[in-house]
Amino acid sequence: MKENSKKFETAAVFFLVFLLWFAAVAVDAYAAENKTVELGKKVYEQRCVICHGPKGDGKGLVGIVHRYQKRGAVQTIFPRDFTTGVFRFRTTATGCLPTNDDLLRVVTGGIPRAYMPSHEDVPLDERKAVAEYIKTFSKRWKEEEACKPFIVKAPRFVGTAESAEKGKKLYKEMKCWECHGEHGKGDGPKSDRIKDDWGDPILAFDFTTGALKLGFAPENVYTAYTTGLDGSGMPSYEDSMNEEERWHLVSYTLILMGRTKK
Ligand code: HEC
Numbered sequence: 001m002k003e004n005s006k007k008f009e010t011a012a013v014f015f016l017v018f019l020l021w022f023a024a025v026a027v028d029a030y031a032a033e034n035k036t037v038e039l040g041k042k043v044y045e046q047r048c049v050i051c052h053g054p055k056g057d058g059k060g061l062v063g064i065v066h067r068y069q070k071r072g073a074v075q076t077i078f079p080r081d082f083t084t085g086v087f088r089f090r091t092t093a094t095g096c097l098p099t100n101d102d103l104l105r106v107v108t109g110g111i112p113r114a115y116m117p118s119h120e121d122v123p124l125d126e127r128k129a130v131a132e133y134i135k136t137f138s139k140r141w142k143e144e145e146a147c148k149p150f151i152v153k154a155p156r157f158v159g160t161a162e163s164a165e166k167g168k169k170l171y172k173e174m175k176c177w178e179c180h181g182e183h184g185k186g187d188g189p190k191s192d193r194i195k196d197d198w199g200d201p202i203l204a205f206d207f208t209t210g211a212l213k214l215g216f217a218p219e220n221v222y223t224a225y226t227t228g229l230d231g232s233g234m235p236s237y238e239d240s241m242n243e244e245e246r247w248h249l250v251s252y253t254l255i256l257m258g259r260t261k262k
């Protein structure tokens with residue numbers, strides 16, 4: 001009997017020590033996370049708040065960043081509203097949250113054609129912290145895990161004439177032209193009627209001018225076709241085309257973008 005209660009005592013002591021250790025680790029982790037978010041908030045207030053707004057709803061002082069005339073249409077590009085948790089530039093499937101790397105890439109490089117500046121001058125730990133901070137604006141980040149990113153490498157046939165020819169057919173069949181126009185000038189019949197998820201008019205990308213928001217590398221273009229640019233009206237083609245077809249489309253559209261020889 002005595003023997004048993006001694007065993008019990010030892011076990012209880014061990015358990016208590018474990019509990020204390022566990023609590024210390026948890027408190028530590030919590031404090032570290034808080035510290036990152038605090039640092040992120042500081043960076044946000046210095047560098048992002050002017051556009052994305054104090055509440056992260058895209059209503060900063062620079063409410064309308066970009067307004068330009070095109071074929072009579074006025075397009076306004078608003079800074080992203082982070083409260084909805086919808087992200088355009090991802091390497092994850094449509095409907096998914098972006099990865100930390102996706103956020104970091106945008107924060108670091110900025111976004112061409114959208115007046116979102118590059119933040120290369122901000123130290124890496126501060127860029128990571130601000131990416132953590134913008135997650136506090138939507139509860140999606142608490143409820144969902146980020147999906148697995150696509151890891152892509154362009155197959156050899158990308159850029160060949162044969163592949164581009166197949167891509168050209170797909171461009172017709174998949175009705176890309178309805179928005180982007182027959183020659184990729186962004187002047188398709190639907191191009192003036194597209195609205196983004198926030199109800200603002202958005203123009204289909206004109207392939208012949210400007211830079212791609214995700215980048216010009218074949219892998220980036222492939223990513224745009226696979227993931228779609230959520231919230232913008234540019235759909236994902238992951239389900240409606242197989243991988244090879246999406247790569248053929250890359251071959252063809254890179255020609256329209258003036259990136260490869262005809
Ligand atoms: C001059 C205004 C401006 C500043 C400053 C700015 N942004 Fe942006 N940001 C934008 C605009 C405009 C967009 C939307 C671009 C688009 O949809 O094409 C955007 C989009 C983004 C996105 C992309 C979200 C997505 O859909 O994938 C992220 C992330 C982001 N901003 C983070 C930041 C952070 C963090 C900072 C500060 C370090 C910052 N931005 C500073 C204007 C700005």
Ligand code: HEC
Pocket residue numbers: 088171174175176177178179180190194202203204205211212213214215221224225229232233234235237249253
């Ligand atoms: C319903 C209209 C619509 C259709 C259909 C459509 N797109 Fe788009 N696409 C858009 C809009 C709008 C944007 C601009 C999004 C932005 O600026 O954030 C865009 C952007 C793009 C971009 C630029 C990506 C980047 O990184 O900036 C490419 C390339 C593209 N589309 C190719 C295609 C191809 C190829 C197809 C057919 C398989 C297609 N799109 C079908 C509306 C459409």
